[in-house]
Amino acid sequence: DSGVTQTPKHLITATGQRVTLRCSPRSGDLSVYWYQQSLDQGLQFLIQYYNGEERAKGNILERFSAQQFPDLHSELNLSSLELGDSALYFCASSVTASYNEQFFGPGTRLTVL
């Protein structure tokens, strides 16, 4: 158990819908990363927040957005969902903003039908 929690574990929805994925980092970690993992694309970095502010942005679509709240939990919002958005979404946390050891949550498996 990494200490990072993610909810829900599974999500099944239809195209065009909007969903919210939630992540709580390890106690004491200020940085949260979001990743998308699919079979054909591997592990893709989406976005990083550090202490409530956006720190780095990767291959995140405009339909996707995220935020980190004062209690440091983070949410990833996915809207206008398409079939290709079906994937495993991981969040990870680390102590600092600079790249270092990341602790991954168990992931949310999103299926878009």
Next chain:
Amino acid sequence: QQPVQSPQAVILREGEDAVINCSSSKALYSVHWYRQKHGEAPVFLMILLKGGEQKGHEKISASFNEKKQQSSLYLTASQLSYSGTYFCGTDRSTGGSYIPTFGRGTSLIVHP
């Protein structure tokens, strides 16, 4: 910009050694290695900072050659528990922040 891992897959018997390579076309600030078992989250193994430092974690060690922009992960006397997919990750510096980028992974299967 994605680091390239080789080989794509390795099949071993318990007790055998393996080497997984990771190379990048861009200058590297650090290299990190993770192992992911099927259906589970990636688990951090080690991080190497530029300077050619070699680190170890029990029977798993790694090297980082900054000049060649390469890293190698060494698994000695492999155990059944080593089975999984190994990812190397690198950082791409952009505008003062670092973008983590992962290779496609190397699948390691250890047989009894």
